[in-house]
Amino acid sequence: MLAVPDIRHVLFPGRHHLVTAFQAAYLADLLAGRVRDAAGEPVTCAPDARVVWAVTSATHSGTRRNPVPAHRREAMIEAVTARAGLPSLVVPVADVPPSPRFAHTVLATAELVLGAPLTPADTVVACSTPSVAALYTAEGFRVAPVEDGAPGDPPRPWDVLERMVAGDQTWRTLAHPDAVAYYERYRLDAHVRLVHTDPTVQDDGDLTETRDYATYTAAFDDASDRKWAQVAPHVVPGRVVDLGCAAGGLLERAARDPRLAESDLYGVDVSRHLVAEAEHRRAQGVFANPNVFFAQRNLLLGPVFPDRSVDTTTTIALTHEIASYGNGRADLELLARRVFAHTRPGGVWINSDVLGPGDPDRVVDLVLEGDGDVPPRDLSGLARDEAAAYVAGLAPAARFVQFAQDFPALSGADVDVEWVAAEPGVSVARTSLRTAMEYLYTRDYTDSWLSECHERFCDMTGDDWRDLLEGVGFELDPGSGPWRNEWLVENRLRVGAALHDPATGERVPWPDTHVLTVARRPLA
Known part of the structure; x- marks a missing residue:
């Protein structure tokens, strides 16, 4: 049997938001030749072997998926490995979408940073995620399984991080002591909790997943x-x-x-x-x-x-x-x-x-060009450009029908509409002035239609803003208050649309559309 060449590199890919005590001990055993690979073969490392920590998603931070920035992760790894006596190098790897070429991306980045390739002849990959490990196996690398299948089913770093977020203090005993000290020094535990408990932000770091x-x-x-x-x-x-x-x-x-x-x-x-x-x-x-x-x-x-x-x-x-x-x-x-x-x-x-209209509950007739009998579609399964093209192709009345379905479902607002008789080519929706203005503010944002239908524009009136600001202690400078954007009225709101009084049939003046408040903290 041919001798297996000594391993000179242990490639350890991962996001590495935390280093556990188990990981540090496992890597020490791996370098010392006390670990077998996933196939059951012993791994023999050269005396000068080093761990290459591939910090993935290095260009992505501040989100639930990646709460800790890469420079903090790298410094934590250096602190842990210095104390644990693990000769190591850190390779930041840019955030990339899921891909069958992920292993190739990590290996190519490591070669660029280290100045030499990591090859199956001199490198073993330490990886506990079977689907990721399979990518390296396909490249010819041996895999050391770390937590996967280890006695006692040791928690992965992400499990420990979730304990931290939940306030479970056992995270401190599961994480490496120097990782705990590093988290406390830079208050990363508080930062991670804030990121994970933010109710307004999606896992990837934004208010909505549908914004263009x-x-x-x-x-x-x-x-x-x-x-x-x-x-x-x-x-x-x-x-x-x-x-x-x-x-x-x-x-x-x-x-x-x-x-x-x-x-x-x-x-x-x-x-x-x-x-x-x-x-x-x-x-x-x-x-x-x-x-x-x-x-x-x-x-x-x-x-x-x-x-x-x-x-x-x-x-x-x-x-x-x-x-x-x-x-x-x-x-x-x-x-x-x-x-x-x-x-x-x-x-x-x-x-x-x-700004919402000053009398939001007033009932108005929203007169719209086109046919209001077009049924709404479920756009959630369409690609963004498909949904945008569909909504953009709707006449004002049909687009209001689509809005009356999507807006309450996504924003939580109440929408009550009664369609009343109208002349051919014109539809009349009897509704509140608030609903009419919500639609007219939203209807032109077809590129991110579902994202925009999350948003309510008319929650606050001018009086609401004055009461709120003065209530916390501000004083309003002269000139603060509601105003009407005439360009918006002429070029957006009145295009294919008008407001009428249901009782008299007369035109309803366009309400104020915006607010500017200059709220000053008193000197005293």
Whole structure:
């Protein structure tokens, strides 16, 4: 029988959000030649063998799937392996979609980082996930199964992480002591709990799984000049924070403002995708002010900035999303308290968003072009572009029928509609003014139709905003309040649509569509 060459590398792929005591002991045994591979053959390692920790999803963090950023994972591995006496190297591997070529991706990345290939002749793969292990077996590698089939069924790192999230303190005895110390030093346990318990965010780090980011970012960027012109006169220089910053379009304009040359500009967003794009733009030199910073955070889960430390907070087209994906007005009140707490005396919170009509329960006839007899379709099984094409092809009346199905199902809002007789080619939906405006605000966003149908635009009236802001301690500057966007009325709302009074048949004036509030924390 030919001698099996000594192993010089133990490739250990995984997300490695935690290192367990079992893993450290297993790797030590593997290097010492006390472990057999999945086929039952002993693994003999060379005296200079090293563990290659392939940290997968290294470009993905801040989500339930990947709560800990790669640089923290790498530093934790270095701390554990130094104490455990495990000669190791760390290879960050970019986040990629599931693929049968995953093993090839890891191996190619390792070769690029290490400067030499890992081959079946000199490498054993330590992997406890059978489906992943099979990918390396197909590449000719031997596999050491780690936890898979080990006596006592030792918990995997993700099991230990879930215990941590649940408040089960046994995670501290299952994790390697130096991993526990590292988590405590950087308060990663609290961070992981926040990420996992955020009720508004999907597993992959966003509010919704159906948003078209290219369209969303482009639309936000297109509006940034107009939005900055609206808020700029009210900005107090110093620490300026844009909550819901998207890809940084508003801060890009703020960074050009000479008044803010000495200011620190912070962008905060809950979406991993958008913060990643903002960071990419910063790396490309898009922002004129070098003191621009971005963070993925959810202010509802805890303070982001110290009390009385922020001069200006801006929220542009954000508050309706917080109400829609969270707990309605209760979450807006929590947001207001948090913003008030971090605002310096004399500082401001500038909020601009869509607005519900002042008399939301008024019954109106929504007159729409087209046939309202077209039955709605279940769009949930369609690809995004298919759903978008279908909705875009509907006439205003038929699109309202689709909306009347999708909007209450996804947003939780009540929709009551009575179809009344109308002339040929025209349909009349008798409904509340709130429902009519919800539809008219939503109907043109066909690219992300199901995502938009999650969102309620009309939860708050102008009076609601005044009561909320004054209730937490803010004072409203002159000029704060509702206003009507005439461009929106002429180019969107009235296209194929009109509002009539059911009793008189007369036209109902278009309500205010937006609110701008400049809420100032008193100096006293």
